[in-house]
Amino acid sequence: MVTNGKRYRLLLNNNSGDEHPVHLHRHSFEITKIGDKPMSGVIKDTISMPRYSTAEIDFIANDPGPTFFHCHHQDHMDEGFAGLITYR
Ligand SMILES: [Cu+2]
Numbered sequence: 306m307v308t309n310g311k312r313y314r315l316l317l318n319n320n321s322g323d324e325h326p327v328h329l330h331r332h333s334f335e336i337t338k339i340g341d342k343p344m345s346g347v348i349k350d351t352i353s354m355p356r357y358s359t360a361e362i363d364f365i366a367n368d369p370g371p372t373f374f375h376c377h378h379q380d381h382m383d384e385g386f387a388g389l390i391t392y393r
């Protein structure tokens with residue numbers, strides 16, 4: 306459950322042989338780790354996930370409503386790489 310105003314960390318694990326440009330609608334996020342390397346200060350709304358890579362991103366839940374979260378490749382979305390984060 307997501308609460309309005311709180312900060313959340315998403316752990317991204319691309320355990321596939323495809324690259325995925327992962328996009329979060331209506332929010333920006335801070336990239337806090339790529340692989341094993343912590344980082345800060347890079348704000349995006351899309352992160353390209355190379356094959357077999359990991360990353361961590363933080364977003365602040367500051368725009369209530371349904372928020373689409375998906376891979377930008379249409380064929381990946383068609384296969385189900387998409388979800389909805391909803392909070393009030
Ligand atoms: Cu993809």
